[in-house]
Amino acid sequence: MPELPEVETVKNELLPYVVGHRITGVTLVWEGIVKEPSVKEFHSRIIGQEITGITRHGKYLVVSLSSGDLLIIHLRMTGSLIVGQDSSEPPKYTRAIIHLDNKTNIFFRDQRKFGIMRLVRDTKDIDNKLGPEPLEASFTPAVLTERLAKRTAPIKALLLDQKFIAGIGNMYADEVLYEARIHPQRTGGSLSREEVKRLHKAIQRILWAAIDNKGASVDTYFRPDGTEGTAHFQFKVAHGLGGKTCPVCGGPIERITVRNRGTYFCPKCQPEKV
DNA sequence: CCCGGAACCTGAAGGC
DNA sequence: TGCCTTCAGGTTCCGG
Numbered sequence: 001m002p003e004l005p006e007v008e009t010v011k012n013e014l015l016p017y018v019v020g021h022r023i024t025g026v027t028l029v030w031e032g033i034v035k036e037p038s039v040k041e042f043h044s045r046i047i048g049q050e051i052t053g054i055t056r057h058g059k060y061l062v063v064s065l066s067s068g069d070l071l072i073i074h075l076r077m078t079g080s081l082i083v084g085q086d087s088s089e090p091p092k093y094t095r096a097i098i099h100l101d102n103k104t105n106i107f108f109r110d111q112r113k114f115g116i117m118r119l120v121r122d123t124k125d126i127d128n129k130l131g132p133e134p135l136e137a138s139f140t141p142a143v144l145t146e147r148l149a150k151r152t153a154p155i156k157a158l159l160l161d162q163k164f165i166a167g168i169g170n171m172y173a174d175e176v177l178y179e180a181r182i183h184p185q186r187t188g189g190s191l192s193r194e195e196v197k198r199l200h201k202a203i204q205r206i207l208w209a210a211i212d213n214k215g216a217s218v219d220t221y222f223r224p225d226g227t228e229g230t231a232h233f234q235f236k237v238a239h240g241l242g243g244k245t246c247p248v249c250g251g252p253i254e255r256i257t258v259r260n261r262g263t264y265f266c267p268k269c270q271p272e273k274v
Numbered sequence: 275c276c277c278g279g280a281a282c283c284t285g286a287a288g289g290c
Numbered sequence: 291t292g293c294c295t296t297c298a299g300g301t302t303c304c305g306g
Binding site: 002003060074075076077078112114127160162168169215219260261262 | 297298299300301
């Protein structure tokens, strides 16, 4: 599942292949991947444009074009962007191919067809959906404290809410709460000052460590060169480690459901009552 | 605004 | 072997 560290890695590793190059064509193997504008207008506006940069907003990739248009890409759950040669066979589940003038193809693979592309003039509509970027300097413990105040939703649900904080998904939410020793069902507003500090630190440490490891290849995530990230080797609880042993207390990792999402945690190290 | 639940989608995995 | 059900989860929508 591409979350902030995976999307950040895709951005970083895609950049050298694409910046300064022109898009010579886009093959839409599945047209439904383009949400906006019409397929016809999408083609006419994107072909011939030079890629000038890529940024990340939460889990969104924003590819800037010389025309001023922005190509917004969201990989959702099973999407990946793989670099290949013009002559290479499209990987399985390829939904779109971006052809560049350097004989390079970007293959947009996506098993479940949830990923999207959108051509827009500005990023207002995605930025309005996103809370603070957790790795920016402006995301301080005080900011987190203020946002948690009076919230009655479980902390796990808040971490998954992109408007509360951008970029965290199901895997990293579990890892962060484990690291912070906070039970996923605790309500946001009930966290002590000490717990909020631990949570803030855990968010930044877990996400930076995952970026250092080029993301977690637990499902269908691959780096643009087709290799796997290694962040999942550091997971203590997330993604199917239920039943395994907590590395700290030796007790079993449990699985519960929070907001219809599989949630892994250690009941001993993350007690419900403090 | 806040909260929770369901829907969207498709392939993998498990039960029988 | 094969049919059927269940599960996975980022985002969006809807109801209270």
